[in-house]
Amino acid sequence: MHFGTGAALAAAAGTLAAAVVTVLLVSSARARVGAARQAHLMLAIGSALAALTTAVALVGVLTFAESWSHHQPARTTFAIGIGIGTAISAGVLCTGLLRLPWAAGTRRIAGRHLLDALVIAFAIWFVGWVLISPPASIFGAQTPRPCVGLFVASGAAALAVGIVVIVTMRGAGSRLRLLFMGCGAVSVAACGVGLTAGLCQGGPGLATLSGVVMPIALMVVAFAGRGVDTEAIAELDVIRRGTSYAFVPMFAMAFAGMLHVMAGGQITAMGIALGSLEGFALVARQFVALRDVRNYAIRLEEREAHFKELAHTDPLTGLANRRGLLRALAEEVEPGKPCVLLGLDLDGFKNVNDMRGHDVGDDVLVEVGQRLRMNLRPGDVAARLGGDEFAVLMWARPHEAQGAAERLLGVLNKPYEQTSGRVFLSVSIGVAGADTASDDATLLQHADLALRYAKQRGKNRVERYHASYDHLLRRRTTVEHELGGAIERGELHLAFQPVVIMPSVRPVGAEALLRWHHPELGTVRPDEFIPIAEEGGMIAKLGAWVLHQACHQLSRWLADGHDVWVSVNVSPRELHAPEYVDQVADALRAHRVPPQRLVLEVTEQAVAIDLDELIKRLRALRAIGVRIALDDFGTGYSSLGQLRRLPIDILKIDHSLVAESEPGDDHGFAPLVILAGGLDPTGRGKAAARPQGGPLVDIVVRLGHRLGLEVIAEGVTNPREQAAVIEAGCRFGQGQLFGWGVPAEHLEAMLDAATSPGARPDQKIKTDKARVTNERIPDRPACGELAPPAQREAATPAAQDVGSVDSSREIRQS
Structure with missing residues (x-):
């Protein structure tokens, strides 16, 4: 009657405590939204299943307490059910742990954590099998004989340990909360192992003790789950990801297996199965890692292409910038292919910035870019070189480009409708053909010379490049330089x-x-x-x-x-x-x-x-x-x-x-x-x-x-x-x-x-x-x-x- 009375009291107290824990976790789940609510609901369900499993197990202990040794087949069947219930409750608890935003964040990260935990779990399972198998038999005569329920419960406990190790090692939230919650989940699984082992052959004392400890473990889970959730963890970095989760378990399995064989033990079907599961887990994890690296490389290529495009694009107008224009000249210009470069500059744009503000000036520049795109042929490249200076690369002959420049002159001279009123601007255009330049830099210089000549001749006009412009530019530069000291020199x-x-x-x-x-x-x-x-x-x-x-x-x-x-x-x-x-x-x-x-x-x-x-x-x-x-x-x-x-x-x-x-x-x-x-x-x-x-x-x-x-x-x-x-x-x-x-x-x-x-x-x-x-x-x-x-x-x-x-x-x- 001693074990029966203790089992009954433990069952009543454990069931009541588990019910309280379940209520606390449900109330905590209702206060949250999204993935956090789902995670806390899973924790509540897992706690309820653990409480139910504990109560059933203690009822079994109370039932078989009078004649414990005479009900071995019934206790074994009962132990199998308790082991399965323990595995289910521990699995639900660990799933809830993986679903916490501040522990794993996304399902992809949770899946990687699960694979890493499986690697650790199979290693622990294999080492445990070696330790309890002959010739080690670390428990001696008390070594439990094979039992399906114990096998299932021990596997759940090993998986819980692996999940707790991975999550606490890589969690982005409070590590202390993760540690408390993980320890609670491991304790639940351990108590389930104790219940199964006690029912299987250990005796009612072990089962009763496990039933008493189970509510305490659930209370730890409830206490850790009532904190405030932090932000979700970001995507894991595949480059800096640690590898200890794989090397340490494999080293432990290899070392344990070698000692087992050296001591005269045999590798049975159980050892082969556990080793195979470890191998499959590692292969699956390696496949996920390779896929992550491949996706990472693709993202790097996309980002590189994006940044390269940004480096060749003007952020305000969306046109090409100077680098983009030079790239088009270098990649698309071919010998014998007619090519003309137009240099454009807005006349009086500085007054727009000074009188209307830079916001209006930016809007005008955006409108200029739109008009250029809408009035160019496919293949022509429009670029903003800086400020109010633009350029157009056209695949045409000089006389065709002259006509296109005249049309652009009329298009860009039209009023620009702004919220503060109309803005009136004119434009000067310089035209230079690729046949007049030996390289891209010279072509740009010729277009700029023609543009400056157009502005000197009164603006709002189109001028084609001529070789004499070089002399005019040099003279203008000299005049500008010498004029500053003309008074002092008495000239x-x-x-x-x-x-x-x-x-x-x-x-x-x-x-x-x-x-x-x-x-x-x-x-x-x-x-x-x-x-x-x-x-x-x-x-x-x-x-x-x-x-x-x-x-x-x-x-x-x-x-x-x-x-x-x-x-x-x-x-x-x-x-x-x-x-x-x-x-x-x-x-x-x-x-x-x-x-x-x-x-x-x-x-x-x-x-x-x-x-x-x-x-x-x-x-x-x-x-x-x-x-x-x-x-x-x-x-x-x-x-x-x-x-x-x-x-x-x-x-x-x-x-x-x-x-x-x-x-x-x-x-x-x-x-x-x-x-x-x-x-x-x-x-x-x-x-x-x-x-x-x-x-x-x-x-x-x-x-x-x-x-x-x-x-x-x-x-x-x-x-x-x-x-x-x-x-x-x-x-x-x-x-x-x-x-x-x-x-x-x-x-x-x-x-x-x-x-x-x-x-x-x-x-x-x-x-x-x-x-x-x-x-x-x-x-x-x-x-x-x-x-x-x-x-x-x-x-x-x-x-x-x-x-x-x-x-x-x-x-x-x-």
């Missing part, structure tokens, strides 16, 4: 072109023109070096130097008693600089020049950039007493509304309008509406055509006088043009007929001759007291009617002898 000087009063043709003013004579390059034209100065940011330095030099020469002429004024051309970049007004005031004060003697000439190009900012700056200049002249009027920028708003004093008529003048035509007053839309170089307005029988210069002069402006006719080259402008009522002229730009001493001689005693009094004129007899717009002073200089609140820094620009006409021509 710059001013020439003064006289402005005369008509009809006496007496000089009353002069326009300061910048000249550069280089010791090696010779005379460098202004239309060559001024654009370079503007692009390179040197125009402000040159402008300040010209301003100071012109004021210095003007102060000398005024000191000598000459009644003269000097005009200086101002670039748009200078005029839009906030500090320019202070620079002009400093120059006037440093050279003691009356402000009304200085005229600043503004081109119509400056009007087109930012009219409101221009008006603000011009008003500030007029406030200090400087007069403002609008140069090259009639080249297509100004309109009647702008003329009424601009605070200017002088209107300089462009040569294109003067050249159209013919004396003797009808000089009747022309309607002012012709200028409402602005004048273009042909002299035709947007609102009305040129009147029949009347020269356009007559209309412009009358318009200027009605607006209260003094008018100067530029570019007078012959007496016929002079007669026409005089007849139109224009009192001042400038041009080849009256003299080219000459050094200061030559102009001074002309001034001396004009003021000599032999000169007629009616030829003398006071430009600062001149009056316009024509009708004026109220509150707009004429050339000599100037407001007094504005008083600044604080003194400005001392003037510096630094740079200006050349004539506005030369700026426009460049």
Whole structure:
């Protein structure tokens, strides 16, 4: 009755504890989702099966306790059932352990863990068989005889040990939780082995003890399973994966088998079966490892191809980058195969980034890439080389590529619709054929040369490469390099072109023109070096130097008693600089020049950039007493509304309008509406055509006088043009007929001759007291009617002898 009472109490206590553990695991499973919930449910099911197996086993112990030795066949059958139940419960527990996200993560990893555990389990099973088989028989007379239930239970225990070893060795979660949970699973399997062995032949004491320990093992599992799950383990690295799971078990099997044979033991069917299972497990694991390595190599190849493609692709537009273009040139260009490279650059794209922001600029670049892809033939390669520079590799002949470039010019010039408004851009294209280059680098250089030449010739055009571009590029590079030190080396000087009063043709003013004579390059034209100065940011330095030099020469002429004024051309970049007004005031004060003697000439190009900012700056200049002249009027920028708003004093008529003048035509007053839309170089307005029988210069002069402006006719080259402008009522002229730009001493001689005693009094004129007899717009002073200089609140820094620009006409021509 002793064993029976103990078995009954153990069965009741074990069943109750197992039920509590099962409830805890089920509640833990309900608090989770996905794979974690499935894992905890498996742990709960395994715990319930273990509890049921333990209860049944203890009931059997209670049944056979009175006559234990007389029920051997029944106990053996009972032991087989308990062994199978133990194997099932341990298997479910281990499966739940493998399904935990923080233990194995994915099913593939769990499968690899299971194969690794089988290798360990078969090795443990084989070593255990050697130890209990003759001649070892480590338990002596107590060695259990063969029993199917014990065989199954011991196999489950060995597998549980293998799984616990692998999972705890490679788990990504808390190793302590894994260790507790694994030990609990191993203890459950061990208790199942004890129950089976006790029922099979060990006695009711061993079975009862195993039944008491089983709930404790389940409590350990429940305690470890109530923690917070961490993130799933990542895919195992097939390169760094350990191999101890295979070598150690195989070494143990080999060592145990060798000792068994040396001791006189025999390899029975059981040993052969266990060794074969170990071999099959290793082969299966090796197959999985080879498949992993193969898949890993495939992924490496795919990643390499992907990264290689990324290295040859522009991430913003999806077009090829410079490497991609060079790869296409190297791989696809064949001797004799017609190939043309187009270089494209967006004109004015920097203004888009500055005014609209880089996000809008990026959207424009993406749209450019889309338009290129949609308008190219299959096989052509479009690439973004960097910034706003693109290239197109075409398999075509030069004349075919020329037509394609013209079409791309029209496609890319269309407005770009953005959320912040339309963006208008033009594009310059350079075309170079492969027959002009010996290698890929030279072809790229030729396309770039043609592109730069297209931008120098006015942009928004297509230019084909010519061998002479190399010389032009070298000269441009030399000019850009030498221009930086031209002031310090004393290579710059001013020439003064006289402005005369008509009809006496007496000089009353002069326009300061910048000249550069280089010791090696010779005379460098202004239309060559001024654009370079503007692009390179040197125009402000040159402008300040010209301003100071012109004021210095003007102060000398005024000191000598000459009644003269000097005009200086101002670039748009200078005029839009906030500090320019202070620079002009400093120059006037440093050279003691009356402000009304200085005229600043503004081109119509400056009007087109930012009219409101221009008006603000011009008003500030007029406030200090400087007069403002609008140069090259009639080249297509100004309109009647702008003329009424601009605070200017002088209107300089462009040569294109003067050249159209013919004396003797009808000089009747022309309607002012012709200028409402602005004048273009042909002299035709947007609102009305040129009147029949009347020269356009007559209309412009009358318009200027009605607006209260003094008018100067530029570019007078012959007496016929002079007669026409005089007849139109224009009192001042400038041009080849009256003299080219000459050094200061030559102009001074002309001034001396004009003021000599032999000169007629009616030829003398006071430009600062001149009056316009024509009708004026109220509150707009004429050339000599100037407001007094504005008083600044604080003194400005001392003037510096630094740079200006050349004539506005030369700026426009460049």
